[in-house]
Amino acid sequence: MKISDPHAVRLLERRLGGRRHALAEELEEIKDQLETLSFRDITGLVMRTSPVRGAKLLRLLPPERSAAVFDALNPAHQADIITAMGDERVVDYFGSIGAEDRVALLDHLPAEIADRLIRELDEGDQEVTNVVLGYAKGTVGRRMSPKVPVVTPSMTVDEVVATLRADVDRLETIYTIPVVDEDRRVCGVLRLRALFGAEGTDTVADVMEPPFVFRAGDDLEDSARWLLSSARLAAPVVDDDNRLLGILTYDEAHDVVEGANSEDSARMGGSEALRQPYLSTPVIRLVRSRIVWLLVLAVSAILTVKVLDVFEETLHKAVVLSLFIPLLTGTGGNTGNQAATTVTRALALNDVRKSDALKVMWRELRVGMTLGAVLGVLGFGIATAVFGLPIGTVMGATLFLICTISATVGGMMPIIAKAVGADPAVFSNPFISTFCDATGLIIYFFIAKAVLGI
């Protein structure tokens, strides 16, 4: 068994990083070294280098292995490699991956390359690909595999086994088998495991389970999460008349959820998801994924300049107030982000729904008041000791109010975003920071004016 060899990988990595055009004998050497590496190491190597070098590596591998490594990459990265490659092997890769992976890849390719590749497919594959392409992005239909085994309730276990044996190479999965009636309506699901527990003469109707299906128009991310959390290997996909169209497998569902998690994580950090490994992404694409949000946030931060401008006179009279600006806005931002992150994740996992808005608000109000009480008392004590009672009072009261408001607003924001059809993650952390900054400053200066009498 080939096991992972970090040293060999590093050596090869350094070698690849060298001159742009390697000599023929050097290529031979790299080829030999590649043969000593495990599948996992090679995949890692391709993921961590630029698309151009990745394409070179793939060319050096034996065809079958090369196609397997290609299959393990994510669609955006595959598209970059295809564009960098532009030779006949691309067509082989394209034919070797599943219909649902092919569609994901097509979504990332320039139109002319996509068209050419579809034309090169053999007729059966072309038809299957077009079926999947017919469903909208973000729906279950777009990621299902149409290559699904079909059995009827009256078949015996032995007959099912014979059918599967004949068809096994053609099928996406044999572990979950949809059972359909004469109109191709799904009436049950047969798990391969149940087949093993049954007698050869039992009928499918005896051992099948009630069906668990998705509709082709169902939301892809929700369905994928539910499939994974249900520990099922796959679920049949049906049309509105409950007729069988295909099957959604757990590994496809995993890719979808992984992508959605990366997107949520990126957006909570105020950027767009890269959709491909960090080290294989060109710097300019990293800039593009961040610049828009950074500009939007900087422009909204002009609000804080305006707020402070209004209170400039107060600041003149007591410059000491400006010392606490970053501390107060920071604390407000942190409290808001804690609440927003928690609720955004709960929404993604479907633990919280839009209709829970009031429950969430009531919880976050109580959490915010508790946090505010703790921080307020501490802030009052420390500030009084260092700057005297008036400043201590301002700090204590401001911290209490800022925590209360930030937690409540932070918790509600993702739900409001979802209600208006936006991505909860986009309207969360960075926006909340900006909102909390402005609100916090207003509270701060009103309290300061009242307490200090200026």
Next chain:
Amino acid sequence: MKISDPHAVRLLERRLGGRRHALAEELEEIKDQLETLSFRDITGLVMRTSPVRGAKLLRLLPPERSAAVFDALNPAHQADIITAMGDERVVDYFGSIGAEDRVALLDHLPAEIADRLIRELDEGDQEVTNVVLGYAKGTVGRRMSPKVPVVTPSMTVDEVVATLRADVDRLETIYTIPVVDEDRRVCGVLRLRALFGAEGTDTVADVMEPPFVFRAGDDLEDSARWLLSSARLAAPVVDDDNRLLGILTYDEAHDVVEGANSEDSARMGGSEALRQPYLSTPVIRLVRSRIVWLLVLAVSAILTVKVLDVFEETLHKAVVLSLFIPLLTGTGGNTGNQAATTVTRALALNDVRKSDALKVMWRELRVGMTLGAVLGVLGFGIATAVFGLPIGTVMGATLFLICTISATVGGMMPIIAKAVGADPAVFSNPFISTFCDATGLIIYFFIAKAVLGI
């Protein structure tokens, strides 16, 4: 087939929210309503209510269904329900779930309850549970299932099928079958699918694949992510002599990765993960998950007070400088968070490793300079128009430097955290905000003093 009925769920939810002690006839009614709901709806209902109410709901369900719903909850939530329940049914639940799920649950239970439950298990289950309990938390051994099918290379396909048929009820999975030699060393893996494509008289050696194994001491999260991304259903777990110990299944791996993602997401937002659904978490536990980080961050924000204190004289001479404090610290924090979030996620997905530190630094430096150039030019233009050339110059230069430093530091911080053995997500966003606040202010005032000559 029972399909999801949101209206019925809402009605029942409202009913459960009512009086603490329902009348007997009311319970009967709720019981009837529960019978009309799908498995998915009932699980959702339990997830979205308090542990005490969840326990009540489980008692109203028929035993088999009740155990299935219990199995679908996550371990921390299960532990709360067990504590809330305290009756004989708890023992049934405990016996009905898999050895690896049982260990996850034990980790969340008070010691005396855990001991009692282990004693109540039958002997075989007790033994299996203790094997898994013998491995450290965070290792593959802790989440493997010891109930694994075993075949040898010389067996024929027909013999394997007969063995599986006899044992199917006892096994965790039959889809991935470890092949072992006479010393119980793993020498291959047999996929059930390959079995279906083979002749009955073929031997296992003919159809098996090279093994893909984990060691019991391997890092659980890394292994789980790799298993899921490899689209394998399961992988054998071996000891240091390559002897078979158990199997890690994709659904166990999914639970692990889901938990790790929730933890990362929570920590990037500056709180600890809840490990259970938001709405079933008591408010006081929400406070606990946030208060420590909030205090740590507030205390480190005192640094910004100190920095401003040093420059108080400069602030006195030009109060206008204080107007831009939140805008500048906010932009620095956002730039740093963008980089940190991207790199933290890349580390989690293993796209980036510790040894890539210099590569990451070089990339983030270039990204930061590009972002800084764009924002700096804009900031210069706007500030010059409104506040005159000197302030414009200060803003432009400060924005450029802040973006450059924040992106570089933000990108490096998660890698440094990982290198010193800390969770990259903990040392990322909130800490970076605080660091960027302080650094940004120092840069700002030095530039201001130089340009304005004060």
